[in-house]
Amino acid sequence: MSKPSLSPDQLVAFVCGMPKAELHMHIEGSLEPELMFALAQRNGVELPYASVDALRAAYDFSDLQSFLDIYYAGASVLQTEDDFYEMAWAYFLRAKADNVVHAELFFDPQTHTARGVSFATIINGLYRASQQAQAELGIRAQWILCFLRHLSQEEAVATLQAGLPHIDKFIGVGLDSSELGHPPEKFSKAFELARMLGLRRVAHAGEEGPPEYIWAAIDVLGAERIDHGVRAIDDTVLMERLARERIALTVCPLSNLKLCVVPTLRDHNLGKMLDAGIAVTINSDDPAYFGGYINQNFIETFAALELDVGHAITLARNSFAASFTTDAHKAEYNALLDAWCQQAGVY
Numbered sequence: 001m002s003k004p005s006l007s008p009d010q011l012v013a014f015v016c017g018m019p020k021a022e023l024h025m026h027i028e029g030s031l032e033p034e035l036m037f038a039l040a041q042r043n044g045v046e047l048p049y050a051s052v053d054a055l056r057a058a059y060d061f062s063d064l065q066s067f068l069d070i071y072y073a074g075a076s077v078l079q080t081e082d083d084f085y086e087m088a089w090a091y092f093l094r095a096k097a098d099n100v101v102h103a104e105l106f107f108d109p110q111t112h113t114a115r116g117v118s119f120a121t122i123i124n125g126l127y128r129a130s131q132q133a134q135a136e137l138g139i140r141a142q143w144i145l146c147f148l149r150h151l152s153q154e155e156a157v158a159t160l161q162a163g164l165p166h167i168d169k170f171i172g173v174g175l176d177s178s179e180l181g182h183p184p185e186k187f188s189k190a191f192e193l194a195r196m197l198g199l200r201r202v203a204h205a206g207e208e209g210p211p212e213y214i215w216a217a218i219d220v221l222g223a224e225r226i227d228h229g230v231r232a233i234d235d236t237v238l239m240e241r242l243a244r245e246r247i248a249l250t251v252c253p254l255s256n257l258k259l260c261v262v263p264t265l266r267d268h269n270l271g272k273m274l275d276a277g278i279a280v281t282i283n284s285d286d287p288a289y290f291g292g293y294i295n296q297n298f299i300e301t302f303a304a305l306e307l308d309v310g311h312a313i314t315l316a317r318n319s320f321a322a323s324f325t326t327d328a329h330k331a332e333y334n335a336l337l338d339a340w341c342q343q344a345g346v347y
């Protein structure tokens, strides 16, 4: 298999047009300031910012918590089923433009149920958008219910129970929010319940937290993918295990930059992880807050780390392999990728 080297412009065009799966994106993190202001006005919610520009100017984060404080405040404008639908539909239009063919997306019900919004309101709006995305845009999308790790295990279990009447509308559970001080073990019973219900399991681990959190996400929670996982680089035994067992990492480079996990993108370890044979994928995390959707993550990471077309193809194949879809769908996506490579003269 020879992979001709492409010019920088050709590489950008290749990566942008390439079919890909997005496996780490919080739908609340796709709420753009313009829509946030429109929903605030519609629902009579007062935002502590005078304008869209003032809000964007506040997106200057020093760590994960400094982001989460603003992110949860922004989510307060979401109140009706239509609000959730509109937010998700806006994401799907952007995903289509970035040639995303498959998306497994997080939602944070506790952020909304704590304000009196029902589980049904949330999931029905999101699900309507994902059904429409499949019918009109050809994007297959699935939902993953995330537990907020700064809250208790009892609250996580109650959230999953509230979701039971809608279990046909989400495929799995995840774990997000403030990582440090909230190790995966705290949620062992909630994840065991999810396993018994036949749900897939993922968890944020090793974003700010130590490699031990990644071990526990795998061994205690049964996580099948690790969201972020960049701190695995500090543990060679873990790196070998991730590579050997093909446990995928859903890496989000622009998020890591904006939340000061890395000082510059040139310092990002994504290239080293790929070289170590780990099933890395590139994702956007909270694109409305971190400066770009999935293609922008590809473009900036490829430029900073001097990655090539071979890396691009590996990242796309990893995204399909690590998804929770059927083998038939994976074969369909890989065939789309083959066709894309062929028309680009890359074999």
Ligand code: ADE
Binding pocket: 026, 029, 064, 071, 176, 177, 178, 204, 207, 255, 285, 286
């Ligand atoms: N919720 C939304 N984005 C998150 C992130 N990057 N880490 C943890 N929780 C999140």
Ligand code: ZN
Binding pocket: 024, 026, 176, 204, 227, 285
């Ligand atoms: Zn995330």
